[in-house]
Amino acid sequence: MAIPVMKESWQSKVLEVVLGATPEKGGTRGKTITIGGESTLPYLLSEGDIPNRPQVAMEVWDIAPDNWEEQLMEPFADVIEDPAAWAQKCVEEFGADLVQLKLMSGDPEGEDAGPEDVEETVKKVLKAVDVPIIITGPGNEEKDNLLLPAAAEASRGENCLLGLAIEENYRTLAAACMANGHNIIATSPIDINLCKQVNILLSEMDVPKNRIVIDPTTGALGYGIEYTYSIMERIRLGALQADKMIAMPFLNFVGEEAWRTKEARESAQEGGDIRLGISWEILTAVNFIHAGSDLLVLRHPDSVKQIKEHIDVLMGS
Amino acid sequence: MGLTGLQIFKLLPKTNCGECGPPTCLAFAMELAQQKTSLDKCPYVSEEAKAELGEASAPPIRLITVGKGEKEFQVGDETELFRHDKTFFNETAIGFELEDNLEEKAIRDKAKTIDGLSFERIGLELSVNLVAVCNTSQDAETFAKAVSLVMEETDLPLMLVTEDPTCAAAALEKCASSRPLLYAANNENYEEMTKIADENSCPLVVRGENLEQTAEITDKIAKLGYRELMIDPGSGGAGEYLEDLTQIRRLALRKKFRPLGYPTVVFTGSEDTYQEVIEAAVYTCKYGNVVIMKEPDDWKTFPLLILRQNIYTDPQKPIQVEAGVYEIGEVDENSPVYVTTNFSLTYFSVMGEIEASRVPGYLLIVDTEGTSVLTAWAAGKFDGDKVAEELVQSGLEDRVNHKKVIIPGQVAVLRAKIEDNCDWEVLIGPGEATGIPSFIRKNWQA
């Protein structure tokens, strides 16, 4: 039976953002990674292109995490005190496409490390791996503004991805990214207008649109995931309908949210069945992939493996 | 596409008797087109007209009921492509395969395992919906026997997976009264399968080799007069299913394309247990109405059921609980007092941990329109003034002999405002509810 065809053709597409710089471009990365560029809703490949597959990053902390459950720590036990070795293990052994270096040592309520310590860590990690890197601060506005410019300078020319820029605190970070040739994570609390607002503020500081990645705020499975899912769908529809101010690729911090949940934590405690926690992380990630995520940060190596396999299936490779 | 007023008018008696309300048949037809009235108001309309009009006004995706009794479920009748446009209505039904050629004990065990996949979270019960008994043996007697065994172990609705009408009939003899879902009619067997389904009044899944053939078969079956159908478009792999399920939803909703206006059924293809739950998650988000997996592991089913619950939550109304004072355990005048918001998830997280602490406590729930602690705080719905006011009005000071209130660690900043506005002393609790048991053991003396 002949059936009517209902193919969408969109006026526009998601912007492409390039992460990392090879020696020709003034960096030392072995390869660059491009995210974004979709001209169709997630994986409707007969209606448009998905030129770049979603990328999977893993978290690397600059101090040993004090709140990861036993079984979650296990795969990293031998490298937990050494961010360079940790990053290396993620890339070489666990297949991470890139790493997110979290400068948790800077937390004023913890070690309260200063800019010099951070500079050194950034350099060490850049030397240990040749993939592009994401760098984020401890999440305290004052400390972020002190540490991130130092990190930006220490990684000058490497075309990293730095964050988080929020409506109340973006100037210092935006300036540091511009001065040192980096991309920036624009974070907003699950709201399409606030998302646009941060992007406008960054644009007003002359940050090019193809250097911005949207962090829509990630809710975990069972803890607000549906809000993130729907806001991502709405933002992506806007992008395809040519709203340039929300046409940037998405980043989701999946691991940190999923492993914060009571269910995942309990599963990773002694005697628990960590496969539950891994499923929790995986399903959180899958949900966002199908809302348009371009870059996902995960924690558990098994999640990385499974999610990459799913992406292979979707991309037909 | 509904019919226009004029199209409807042509089907009416044209006597202008006025018994339907409006003075003329034409006026009535116009109101019908705008869905302002209903056809049964006209006592004179012919049976043929009723059938034609009824079909035109049926929902774009048919609502199908599977099973009978407490565990029956309904799928279909969806109206949206995106949940943010309104909501998704009838949750994806989740089931597991069970092969009929296993040993009796293995059949019983697996049926029991599937039956036991039920979890409680935030006051709601999450369960799987059906057992898909597969006629792997291709033998009628074995199939019927397996169905009986499964029915002894579970009262979940059944799906009978066989393309052999003889086997289907044999199994239906055991279970027809519980309205199982029959899978599947194909291009060869559809006449016989339809007859069997019709005779036993059970819903039938149509499985074509692709979208076109699937539509062709449902159309032929509809012409035979049977419409209790679901469809499996027979796609090759997860990527293709995603595209086909999207096409089906779009065609049904936007074009009211009848041959595909039925709920969908998908079997996951992967043998790897993580990959199979990933596939199931994709279909749960994107237009799968019945999803069947292979391995009934609790560690992957529980998160899948939560994903389903999240996706099918009405975006306009977060699940909330009533504001007020809740007593958790055998409270007395020395019991601690906690405060939090009325978002259901928040309430149940906190309530569960107070229970787990084994120290009975009072929990004061502030109405924050169903938002979480930080969301409410950021939106100005959970501030120091409000908490203080609620504390004073709650009457708690007459029920306990202390004036200490424990607030969520994430809103420690509220302390000063609360203490300024009432004479309760504020204790700052842990950031996550899971910290409550150890917090209370360390810090509580009335």
Ligand code: B12
């Ligand atoms: C989902 C979500 C939403 C949903 C609403 C969901 C809901 N029903 O509440 C939507 C999209 C609508 C939303 C909107 C907004 N949000 Co919001 N949202 C979230 C998100 C992703 C998850 C929240 C959640 O559901 N948590 C789960 C519940 C269970 O957590 P909880 O209530 O805090 O409870 C836990 C603890 O606090 C503790 N606890 C709770 N009670 C008690 C009591 C005691 C005594 C103790 C000891 C412990 C305790 O136990 C619980 C479990 O551990 C968070 C970010 C995140 N990843 O967490 C942002 C977040 C909370 N939102 C935020 C903001 C700013 C907003 C908006 C104001 C944005 C805007 N301007 O539009 C709006 C406000 C909407 C409004 N006007 O009502 C910010 C708050 C920032 C801040 N620190 O102030 C956050 C943190 C995001 C961010 N990083 O910017 N949001």
Ligand code: SF4
């Ligand atoms: S009751 Fe029927 S016949 Fe009479 S006016 Fe109304 S539509 Fe016409």
